Amino acid sequence: MLDSYEHVIEAAVFIAEQMTATAPQLRVLGTSREPLHVAGEHVYLLKTLESPPDAARLAVNEALRHPAVELFMERAIAARGDFALSDDSAPVAAQICERLDGIALAIELAASRVDAFGVHQLLNLLDNRFSTLAQGRRTAPERQKTLLATLDWSHQLLPDTERVVPRRLGIFPGVFSLGSAAAVAQDENLAYASDRCGREPGGKVDAVGERRSDAVRYRLLDTTRDYARRKLADPGELDMV
Structure with a gap:
């Protein structure tokens, strides 16, 4: 199993190919947002945990049918043994899960704060x-102790071009087209960064392409968008974009 190998992907490719060539019955499982792009690879998309689409009038038993709420409940009980959802608090828990995009780590961090704040x-x-979800397990890896640390870890692994694109896409409040993405992401500095990364001029499209849907529309998760906007303010690009 190769876990979160995107920062050493060339070595991961070499290892995977050498192992499977030497032992044809061997299977290699990789967990990453970056495919290996090797012969025989099959890519499976793991979606975020499902949250109730309409939480306004949701009873407890209905809420717990959704994996995101089930995880929230499990972790909240671990943090506070007497915690229980009611028909009044179940819709609120469902909204928390939806606001966190069904991201498992974010839900776990939120549930651990129920003892301090309550669900409402x-x-x-x-x-x-990012301030609220800043207290994870003490024994967790540094990159998983807070929501901000997780995103920082991924962001710091990106080449220059792929740092520029997502932070500029943070200005879109919802879905957007590839043309719109190119319009806000492209400038002379980005083209220079693309060249430095050894990409062709079309490389900026590759940096956006992982957000593609069947309808060829794009969107950032709310959590990713919030992070992107924080980063957009850092270089003073916000007004220009």
């Missing part, structure tokens, strides 16, 4: 999710 206040605090 916790939902309100998600307007500043």
Whole structure:
């Protein structure tokens, strides 16, 4: 099993090909957002955990049919043994899961804060999710102790071009087209960064392409968008974009 290998992908490709060539019955499982692009590879997309689409009038038993709420409930009980969802709090828990895009780590971090804030206040605090979800397990890897640390870890592994594109796409509040993405992402600095990364001029399209849907529309998860906007403000690009 090769876990989160995107920062050493060339070595991962070499290892996977050498092992499977030497032992044809061997199977290699890779967990990453970056495919190996080798012969015989099969890519499976793992979606985020499902949250109730309409949480306004949701009873407890209905909420718990959704994996995101089930995980929230399990982790909240672990943090506070007497925690229980009611028909009043179940819709709020479902909204928390939806606001966190069904991201398992974010849901776990949120559930661990139920003891301090309760579900209603916790939902309100998600307007500043990176400050609220800043207390993970002490024994967790550094990159999984907070939501911000997780995104920072991924962001720092990106080449220059792929850092520029997602932060500029953070200005879109919802879905957008590839043409719109290119319009806000492209400038002389980006072209220069593309050249430095050894990409062709079309490389900026590759940096966006992982957000593709069947309808050829794109969107960032709310959590990713919030992070992108934080990064967009850092270089002073916000007004220009």
